[in-house]
Amino acid sequence: MSKPSPTNPAPPTRIGLIGFGCVGQGLYDILQRHPEAGFTVARIAVKNPTKLRPLPAGRFEFHADDLLDDPTLDLLVEVIDDADEAFRLVSRALRQGRRVVTANKAMVARHLPELIALQREFGGTLLYEAAVCGSIPVVRTLDSYFAQEPLLQVSGIFNGSSNYVLTRMREADSDYAEALAEAQAQGFAETDPTLDMAAFDPRSKAVILAAHACGLLLDPDAVLNLGIENVSAADIRYAAERGKKLKVVAILQPLPGGGATVYVTPQFVDADSPLYAVEREFNGVVVDAEFAGQHFWRGRGAGGHPTGSAVLADLVALRHGFRYAYAKLPAETALTAEVPDLELEVYLRSAPAELRRALGLTDVSEQLSAPGFTYDYAVGYVRLSQLHRYRDALRAGGTFVARTGRVRPVVAQPAPQLETALAAD
Ligand SMILES: NC(=O)c1ccc[n+]([C@@H]2O[C@H](COP(=O)([O-])OP(=O)(O)OC[C@H]3O[C@@H](n4cnc5c(N)ncnc54)[C@H](OP(=O)(O)O)[C@@H]3O)[C@@H](O)[C@H]2O)c1
The missing domain is CATH 3.30.70.120 (Alpha-Beta Plaits)
Structure with missing residues (x-):
């Protein structure tokens, strides 16, 4: 076979896309707009055969396992909304030595030890940049760029829905129910807001980052998550009177002797913190590194295009043979439920x-x-x-x-x- 050249380009990388909701459609649209990226969505699996779709019916099939069994698909993208089924599909694909991208934070946070072990045993690769803060490239940066550098702290606003509600409560002097209803009407909060407002969603993201930043595989249930379901206008005013803003902040604090303290709770944030200016649906991540000093990203943590952008970045990385180094993890990938007290x-x-x-x-x-x-x-x-x-x-x-x-x-x-x-x- 002749080598790819400008006159004889390489054939596009064939993708099997599992899930065609917000993220799946966002990715599909990006790839359609940029054929020069060299990816083609060869097969799409969804769940509901009677749903109306934005593409011809013939583009869809209903058995995701058929995509796993298709050796002509180079890469698999799993973006479904069912964490148990996502784990079944992703772990089966990894057992086949496949290269997979997922956006499912709850699934990754709960099963990271098994997912790492499967990659080590069968040679497949799993990337999940989209699972943490959407378009902010934090997972790969912590894993690769900061692979060896000790980190003093990683903190951030990892949930755009609760941040939107807190921002609107402050701006409009409204109460929680009113601001939540507005967030839902604007598409920034789910109909069932529990995962976001009770801080289960940012907890999953903190658990994932702990593996890369601190070398810790934490049981999500061992990590404190306090949310904003009980926040009132009086709390927002208390913060404002002291020149602060209320934000839901995740903290990962590596400890000198090993281990790390990890928790996610509302926090009064000072005006000199980079997180103070992270408003509405935006996410923010602050990395304090021993030698590099402080880094800060602000970006969109959700939505079809921002999340699709992170999936695309992972697809490109997979094509280049990238895999997470997990450089700070010990060889044994066991889950720990121990979070040191403070x-x-x-x-x-x-x-x-x-x-x-x-x-x-x-x-x-x-x-x-x-x-x-x-x-x-x-x-x-x-x-x-x-x-x-x-x-x-x-x-x-x-x-x-x-x-x-x-x-x-x-x-x-x-x-x-x-x-x-x-x-x-
Ligand atoms: N939305 C975001 O902004 C965002 C951001 C970061 C991460 N994520 C994560 O990305 C994943 C997808 O989220 P989403 O918002 O795109 O969800 P969504 O809009 O609810 O879409 C879910 C898709 O998964 C399909 N699906 C469900 N079960 C399936 C199965 N067993 N086999 C094949 N397809 C199945 C659904 O099929 P039907 O179309 O037939 O119902 C639908 O197309 C979730 O893990 C989410 O946490 C989302």
Whole structure:
């Protein structure tokens, strides 16, 4: 066979596309507009045979496994909305030694040890840039560029839906329900907003980044996620009066002796933080590296084109033979549920007295409560592990928690005992 040349170009790389929703269509559109990228979507698998499609019916088929079994497809793209089925398809493809791109953060976060082991055993490759902050190229940068450099901290706004709601609450002085309804009407929040507003989605992204940034494979359930379902206009005003903004911030803090502390919670962000200016549906990532100093990206974390752009970048990388180095991971890819403890300074609003006692809030520096007053809060230190333990009680009880950003090592004393009436999760 003659070598590709300007007059005899290489045939396009054949893609099997599984899923044709927001991301699948975004990718398809990008590839249609840029044939010079050298990719062709050869086969498309979807789920629902009766759905109306923007392409002729003959373009679609309904058994994704048939694409896995087609050796003429060079690369597979999995962009479906079902994490269990995505794991079944992706792990089967990796067992065949296939090269696959996915955007499914929940699936990757939950199954990363198996996915890495399958790549090592069968020689396939899985890339997932689109799964973390859409178009921001953070996974590959942490994995490759910062492969050897120690990182002091990775932090960021990893969820555009909750950031949109917080931005609109501040701009319009509206309450949570109103801002959420607006986000849903604008297409920036799902009909079921739980994954985004309760910070499960940014937690998955933090867990994925922990593998590349800190060499840690964390069980997602071991990572604290506090969201904004209980945020009120009073909390936004509290922040504004102090020159701060409320944001949902993920923190990955590698520890000198190994391991890392990882958590995702609302935080009062100062005006001198790059995250202060990340508004509406945008995401932001700050990397503090030992030698490189601080890096900051702001970009679109969702949407067909931004996410399709990240999938395209992965396709190009796969064509060049790229695979993640996971340079900071030990050879054994076991999951860990151990997140070292810390004391975090928090603003705790509307916490029933027994919950506050159970949390063990100490060193209270500020508080407001008066009989008959609906707005009551306290600022003090609480252990990360206690917040995690009572996460569901806080959520169910209507309590809003935000970090001030101050942390300190755990003071050596036993954790407060469980209150009899209070269920821990
Ligand atoms: N939307 C974003 O901005 C964004 C950003 C980053 C990451 N992601 C991730 O990307 C993935 C896709 O999200 P999306 O927003 O594009 O979802 P979506 O709009 O809901 O589309 C999902 C697609 O998957 C198809 N599908 C579901 N189960 C299938 C199966 N068993 N076999 C074949 N096709 C199947 C659906 O088929 P039908 O068309 O027949 O229903 C649909 O075409 C998710 O993991 C999501 O978390 C999305």
